[in-house]
Amino acid sequence: MTNDPTAHAGPGTLPDPARLRRHVEFLATGPRSRLRAPAAMERAETYVRDELSGAGWLVRRRPFDARWQLGSTDRHGHRALALKPRLHRRLRGANLIASLPGSGAGPVVVVGAHLDSVSGSPGADDNASGVAVVLETARLLAMAPVPPRVVLAVLDMEELGLIGARQAARELDRDAGVRGMICLESVGYFSDAPGTQRLPVGFEKLFPEASAATRADGHRGDFTLVVHRRSSSAAAETWRRAAAAAPTALPGLLLRDPRPDGPLGLLIGLAVPPANHLGRSDHAPFWNRGIPALMLTDTANFRNPHYHRSTDVPETLDYDRLASVAAATAVTAVSWPDAGPGPPVR
Structure with a gap:
């Protein structure tokens, strides 16, 4: 039996670039933040909940009240998460959790993406693109002949500082157990121009094979990076093969984080700064x-010049590849x- 959720459905069941664009355009009209732009965040949350419910999913809103959380600032700018630490006294937010x-x-397998953006940025790529993929995945999975044990998490x-993902x-894990998690983090910006893909400092020494593959391709930003660990190596290969077989073939560059799962992996990241870039989203x-x-x-x-800026708008994304x-x-x-x-590590 095929594991393709569209295999048993009728016409129009392939992922729809126009639908993905509509999602991004609705979400990325301006910054979305529980603290800095609460009205826009509520509008976006309502849209996501309605889209998931309309596709047949049961959606639960799970509020949280987190105190004394070490995280980061959401001020806009082109710097990486790890360079903006902040201690939060109290944060009140909510995740949307959906099941069939x-x-x-x-x-369950969790498919997740974060809904918020930094201040000053409409966040089309970061991360309306990821939320749009969650919504389109919801539509595709709802057509499966047997409802899969998949949970969608809009975080x-x-x-x-990954506050919602920590709660989720x-x-x-407590409620049902989690077999695996797929995090969609800034997945819509691509470029076929040489020299558009940059590498973090120290990356070539830590990941020589992936660096060599990027160099051989002329440093083009025409692929999706699939970051995994040993425990998720087989899942990474499954994703790569499926993307290559999609109507618009999409290369997936597999990159294995050598750290182990669990607290030890987190501690090793503190000693090896380039590895921290591999944990900069809600999978961590x-x-x-x-x-x-x-x-x-x-x-x-490392690719998108609009990252965390006011120019991160829907027009910059590639919806066929999305x-x-x-x-x-x-x-x-x-x-x-x-x-x-x-x-193997790639």
Whole structure:
């Protein structure tokens, strides 16, 4: 039996670039933030909830009240998360968690993306693109003949230091158990021009094979980076193959984080700064709890000149390739493989 959720559906069931664009255009009219732009955040949350419910998903709003959280500032700028630390006394937010009726009990695969943006940026790529893929994945999975044990998570306060994802990882792991997690982080910006893909400082020494592959391609930003660990190597390969087979073939560059899952991996990252870039989104709290996870990304500030700026607008994204991201994500979510040796580091 095929694991493609569109295989049993009728016409129009492939990922729809026009639908993805509509989602991004609605969400990215301006900054979205529980603290700095609460009305826009509420508008975006209502839209997401209505879209998920309309696709047949049961949506729960899970508020949280987090105190004394070490995180980051959400001020706009072209700097990386790790360079903007801040201690938050109290943060009140909410995640949206959705499941399909009849999906049954047992551990789930989580597909997640953060809804908030930094101040001063409409956040089309970061991260309306990721939320749009979650919504399109919802539509595709709802057509599966048997409802898959997949949970969709639209997460709050990523830009403040993965606050919503920390709450979601703990709650979902406690409630049903989590087999794996797919994080969509800035997945819509691509460029075929040479020299558009940059690498973090120290990256070539730490990841020589991935660096060599990027160099051989002329440093073009024409791929999705699939960040994984040993525990999610097989899932990363599943995603890569599905993206290559999508209507618009999309290369996936696999990059294995050598750190182990769990608290030890977090501590090692403090000693090896280049590795911290691999944990800069909502998959990291799942890794820290020992849960296999992937991060899908266009590499954000290492490719996109509009990252965290007012120019991160819907017109800059590639919706055909974004549809391929959605197709591969849906396939991987319903066929999450058991941990295994997987592919080599790339």
